[in-house]
Amino acid sequence: MQLQVEENGIVTLTPEGENLIKDSAMYNEGLRPTRKNEHHWTAYNFASLWIGMCICLPAYSLAAGLISIGMNWWQAVGTITLGNLIVLVPILLNSHAGTKYGIPYPVFARLWFGSRGAHIPAIARGIIASGWFGINCWFAGAALDTLLVAMSGWANVPGHLGISFVFMWLLNVVIAYRGPEAVRRMENWAAPTLIVMSLALLVWALTSAGGWGPMLSAPSKFTTTGDFFKVFFPSLTGAIAFWSTLALNIPDFCRYAKTQKSQIVGQSTALPTTMGLFSFIGVAVASATVVIFGEAIWDPAALLAKFSPIVIFLGTLGIILATVTTNVAANVIAPARAVENIWPRKFTYGFGVIVTGLFSLLLQPWFILENFGNYIFGWLGTYGALLGPIEGIAIADYWFVRRRQLQLTELYQPNGRYSYKGGFNQKAIWALLIGIGINVVCKYIPGLEFIWDNAWIVGLLVSMLLYSWFMNKDQSLLSPTEYKKFTKQISG
Template sequence: MSGKLAQSTRSRVGEAKASVVTACSSWPNLKQALQVRNSLAQGESGYIDADPDWINEDLEPTPPEKRTWGFKTYCLFYFGVSFGNWTLGSTMVGIGLSWWQAIVVIFVSQTIASVAMAFNSRAASKYHLGYPAISRAVFGMYGSYYFVGARAVLAAVWYGIQLYSGSGHVGNMLRAIFGDAYKNIPNHIPESAGITTKGMLAFFLFWLIHLVFCFFRPYQLVRFFWFKGFIMLPAVAGVFIYCMIESDGKVNHTLPQVSVKGGLGWAIMHGINSGMGNTATLITNQPDIARWSKTPNASIFSQLLIQPLAVTLSAAFGILATAGINGKWGLELWNPWDLLDAIQDHHNGSGARFALFLAAFCWTCSILGTNIAANMISFGSDAALLWPRYIDMKRGFFIAQLLGFAIVPWKILASAEIFTTFLSGYGLFMASVVAIMISEYFILCRGNIMTAWLFNPGKTNVHYRYHRGWNVQAVIAYLAGIALPFPGFAASLGATGVNQAGNDLFYMGWLLSFCTSFAAYTIICKFWPTRNQKLIREQGMAWEDSARLSLDGEEAATPQAAVDGDETKRETSV
């Protein structure tokens, strides 16, 4: 057995060596070797006038063998991603809500968020396309670059910030193992850097852990998300129970509160907006998650059931546990890694350290999974669109990994308060994008996406060329959606001259942006439809009719049949 393994290994090494030698023998060979896989190169494509510079396997529909996520997987995935919202309650309490009001507001905001997530995941779960490909269908072949590129930049920044946040729990584990030997590591990094030597060690270790996951696509991570979903509840519940016992169940808030003009009503609206902003990335990212679904409904009902309950429960644990322990010990803690550090300051025995190690390990896995789902996958998908011939999702993961270190997230969190405020408030921009995508799919196009045309940037693309590659109607609706809350958003970044009405509109930011863009786009297109919408009406296409003709729809025909079907439509429309 070992001889066969050694022989197989030598054979693979020899093949890899020969490939490298061939690639380096000439510039054309090197360029060919660097290109990523797509169905055009494999002779499998049935797409119409597809350009090899606009296609790769991660932009194409997910093939059936990679649709590995079922209802149970999505339930555990959403539970694992959502149950880590320990600190969400700090925002709610900070704007003037009581602990129970904060819990109610969180539940309301997450219920709204789960409905938006369900709607935004339908197209992906039916056609198995990611966010970048669906963006082409909605915003145009060139317009999609803005909406995908903007998300990619934000995903890269959040990826680095989550790396740094998770490193706090890696530090908890190192301290639980090595005790004072880790705690007392001398610092050799200047104070102006915003990080210590032991902090850099923890960050680098967490960065290395992420590096391992860069080699896997989401359909290969089913077991990891199952594992993450199972371990979070006992860890969070254990810390909560400890804090309640230690504080004798007394909740004593120590967080500073910010007065919101207009009374309780506006404080509630501000809280709902903050809750929606907390989930804005996940709402936008739904296509990149739902595309791996075995059935169209597997991802939809799971998020409707799990998302509101998991976020509300974890945030409630965070509010009550931290407020109780702060009152008992006279501290002002909120981050869970600071809480675990404080617990070890009070209980440094071997049993306590083992329990703290387990809790920190579970939280580390939670942040790791959330960072992969919310930021790594989205950046990898976006990078695959920005340079399809040479960058696929996995190469995008490695780029995100490098950027996560390059942006020095500890400096952002330590000194750039305005920048972090901007990141927290960008949900209003994403709300407009989601609104337009939902309106396009459910109302204007009757659930029809012409998959065969998503990789043709030329003038022959009768469906998604729009106006020189831009869906002008969508751009107008997008600008309308962000216009109303934008002055208040600018005021939150320090701009002056914004009246109270402007601030009030910002308190309704996500909902206002969503409703405005949804209404604007729907009304505009009723009177000024895009060419794609006209063709769908003229051909009398019913709900999700094109799924029966798409290359990878639920009732997919053969590639040639799909082409014949689309060519027939093209002749009819022309």
């Protein structure tokens, strides 16, 4: 029986396929494969998605923070641009699976970790997204607090910063509750708005600092190449880890792509260019603050406080918009789907959004942002060591082990082909543990700390190679003959 149809590189279920799984405990409306009419996202939709996500306060702080630890402007921009070009590779590789089969990230994870083991990478991604959710809300809350302090007697209200944070947290939860399709509509108009506001900030820095020369003339504080590389490699890992989260759950968005070309073109043009431009703006503005105020200010809320109330008002609106476009797209859908996947017949996407918001409070974003060391070396570096091995397993499974051929209906069967033993793929778990373990051990061995500094890349490569070796001739693999048996081919 042919249970799926492949047309122009997009696989959807036949009516027989849908009937086979619709009553499964692992199936619901949010987790099912997308249908043919739901593949409607164009290259512009993906470009606007990335523009809206990249123009955010953590990205600004990452770039400006590299200045504060000693880099000059081109070292900082180059580090971030290189990191985004590197992470674009796994983003596009995992996007192919989401586009071709129309499955969200937790269902994709069932393929390589098993029907129950999928909770391991899904929840890991969800925890990190919850942390980012809180970080973005904290940035926006601080900006709102700055606005209210400048325009009223808000400074006399006890706990005023905490109140501002809670308000922004609630606003983000309410908007996120509306679902992923609302993201596409919001990003369409938010992306050009954020571009204009970012360029306006750059113009202010340029004119106030007296031109490019004074603004970008600050030399690097590193006197030797060795001193620079001690900071460069962990900073590069941080730049990669920044979007390594989306490299995992990008199928949550690409499952709606019209074609493979639309997602490839949209993402390849928008991600590296937007992050490169916005990191330059962050670096330029931080450098300008040294000229203008005598110190490098990498906190946008602290910078806002230097302006008049009307500028603070407009800047706060921009920060709120940047926070919402990033948070709803990048930091809610993944954990909400992870919660939904725990009990598909009972837990909804909306319930997952609420759990995400509550968990973000437990991760204490105010501590992560207490200083730049916590942010890039602690937060970004640590979760980069976790996500690298997971991404290596995902890429190896889809591209090298299964060669892009799978049976959709089996992903929704508790005891199906991809359930492995007891719902867990032990081979994936071992590849993950070894990939993480090598990085952690090297962190504490003198002379091997550089392995930890490059934890994302090392973990990805180690787990990718191990998983490919472990899964050679695994019983879950489809032969080309079996794939043709289940799949009806329709030429364009």
